[in-house]
Amino acid sequence: MKTIVFTGGGSAGHVTxxxxxxxxxxxxxxxxxxxxxxxxxxxxxxxxxxxxxxxISSGKLRRYFDLKNFKDPFRVMKGVxxxxxxxxxxxxxxxxxxxxxxxxxxxxxxxxxxxxxxxxESDITPGLANKISIPFATKVCxxxxxxxxxxxxxxxxxxxxxxxxxxLSGKASRAYxxxxxxxxxxxxxxxxxxxxxxxxxxxxxxxxxxxxxQFQIVHLCxxxxxxxxxxxxxxxxxxxxxxxxxxxxxAMTELVISRAGATSIxxxxxxxxxxxxxxxxxxxxxxxxxxxxxxxQKAGYADVLQEEALTADTLAERVExxxxxxxxxxxxxxxxxxxxxxxxxxxxxxxxxxxx
Numbered sequence: 001m002k003t004i005v006f007t008g009g010g011s012a013g014h015v016t017x018x019x020x021x022x023x024x025x026x027x028x029x030x031x032x033x034x035x036x037x038x039x040x041x042x043x044x045x046x047x048x049x050x051x052x053x054x055x056i057s058s059g060k061l062r063r064y065f066d067l068k069n070f071k072d073p074f075r076v077m078k079g080v081x082x083x084x085x086x087x088x089x090x091x092x093x094x095x096x097x098x099x100x101x102x103x104x105x106x107x108x109x110x111x112x113x114x115x116x117x118x119x120x121e122s123d124i125t126p127g128l129a130n131k132i133s134i135p136f137a138t139k140v141c142x143x144x145x146x147x148x149x150x151x152x153x154x155x156x157x158x159x160x161x162x163x164x165x166x167x168l169s170g171k172a173s174r175a176y177x178x179x180x181x182x183x184x185x186x187x188x189x190x191x192x193x194x195x196x197x198x199x200x201x202x203x204x205x206x207x208x209x210x211x212x213x214q215f216q217i218v219h220l221c222x223x224x225x226x227x228x229x230x231x232x233x234x235x236x237x238x239x240x241x242x243x244x245x246x247x248x249x250x251a252m253t254e255l256v257i258s259r260a261g262a263t264s265i266x267x268x269x270x271x272x273x274x275x276x277x278x279x280x281x282x283x284x285x286x287x288x289x290x291x292x293x294x295x296x297q298k299a300g301y302a303d304v305l306q307e308e309a310l311t312a313d314t315l316a317e318r319v320e321x322x323x324x325x326x327x328x329x330x331x332x333x334x335x336x337x338x339x340x341x342x343x344x345x346x347x348x349x350x351x352x353x354x355x356x
Contacts, residue, residue, distance in 0.1 A: 002029075002092075003023060003030070004030050005033045005034070005092040006033070006034045006051075007036060007038070008097055008100050008102070010042075010047065011277065012263070013059035013264065014099050014103075016164060016263055017098055017161055017164075018162075019045070019046075020165065021162050024342050024346050027117075028350075032052075032090065034052065035053050035083065041272070042100075045207050048243075053163065054090075056082040057075045057076075057078040057105075058075060082105070082114050083126060085201070087113045094116045094117070094352055096352040097117060097120070098120050099127055100129055101129050103133060104129050104132050107119070107136050107160050108136060108236075109139070116352045118140075118348055121140060121143065122143050124143075124288065124307075125286075125291065128286075129170060139352060142264055143161040144262075145204065157345040160340075163341065163342070166247055167246070167270075168253075170249070170250050170342035171214055172251040174245075175245070181216045181237070181252070186216070187252050188254070188257060189273075192258075193280075196220070196222015197278075199307060201227075205227060205312075207315065208230070214323070216235040217236050217315045218237050218239070218249055218252075219236065221239070222265070223242040255276070256276070257276045259279060260289035260292045261270065262292050269301055272333045276315075277289075277304050277305070278304075279293040279307065279349050299334075300332030303318055303329075305318050338346050
């Protein structure tokens with residue numbers, strides 16, 4: 001039995017695509033291990049999957065001034081040493097990295113052990129962690145066709161993004177019961193990323209009466225962001241975060257208001273959910289979500305509302321237009337060329353693992 005080590009963390013988008021691959025590889029008889037941060041979101045997600053989890057030291061890779069920038073390089077070096085020792089013990093045939101700052105020490109430790117590494121980049125342009133890691137990779141898988149120009153040609157392969165099978169297995173009836181909704185009004189799912197978004201929360205709640213006149217709303221508002229004064233509002237259901245119930249909610253959903261993280265929007269695409277995307281601004285990010293959103297808008301999958309233009313009124317107007325034109329968006333999604341990212345990446349993993 002061959003062993004594969006996965007790594008990636010810092011956000012759910014750096015973990016959930018790994019789960020899609022892990023399920024398939026387990027069916028094929030692979031032994032699966034995971035290396036991440038003890039304090040990252042990945043620990044809880046992976047342990048729920050029953051996969052052995054090993055934590056290492058890791059510093060955050062910041063693009064801004066912070067006093068922690070002076071000590072975090074030492075944490076990264078410690079993480080490289082820990083990864084090197086851990087990988088020598090686990091003896092994987094290959095390492096698969098989904099990115100995030102915790103992945104850098106694991107990729108470097110793999111290179112020191114001469115273990116092949118496959119990296120996956122979700123966004124159009126590589127994040128800082130993957131930029132550091134790509135020179136040490138055997139192969140780099142990308143999600144968007146626009147990404148091919150950003151990675152060395154002999155290393156890059158367009159695979160798409162691995163989608164978890166269970167996200168497609170939801171039952172709308174369970175979601176209607178969970179939310180105390182009915183089937184006479186369409187449902188909007190509002191997502192602000194794994195931590196929630198204050199600006200999206202405020203815009204939705206700022207015009208809630210207008211929205212609820214036409215729609216029912218499931219609002220994933222982030223930890224600590226439940227508005228208690230709206231708890232008993234008919235047709236409006238708040239959750240801090242959803243895990244097992246999310247497939248059911250998606251099965252019930254007709255429209256989505258969301259940030260533009262690649263993992264989430266590809267899941268919405270596969271499920272043919274018209275989207276209003278509100279990407280993180282350049283003030284809060286490196287601009288990757290803006291590029292993701294523009295790509296989906298160009299393909300006809302989504303409308304885009306930049307955060308700088310977001311108000312309670314502009315949000316309501318764009319959602320109403322999205323609903324009016326929903327069949328046009330669905331037609332564009334249905335006409336896209338299907339790709340099986342899980343099958344493509346598993347094939348690469350099995351091919352390059354033969355070299356060990």
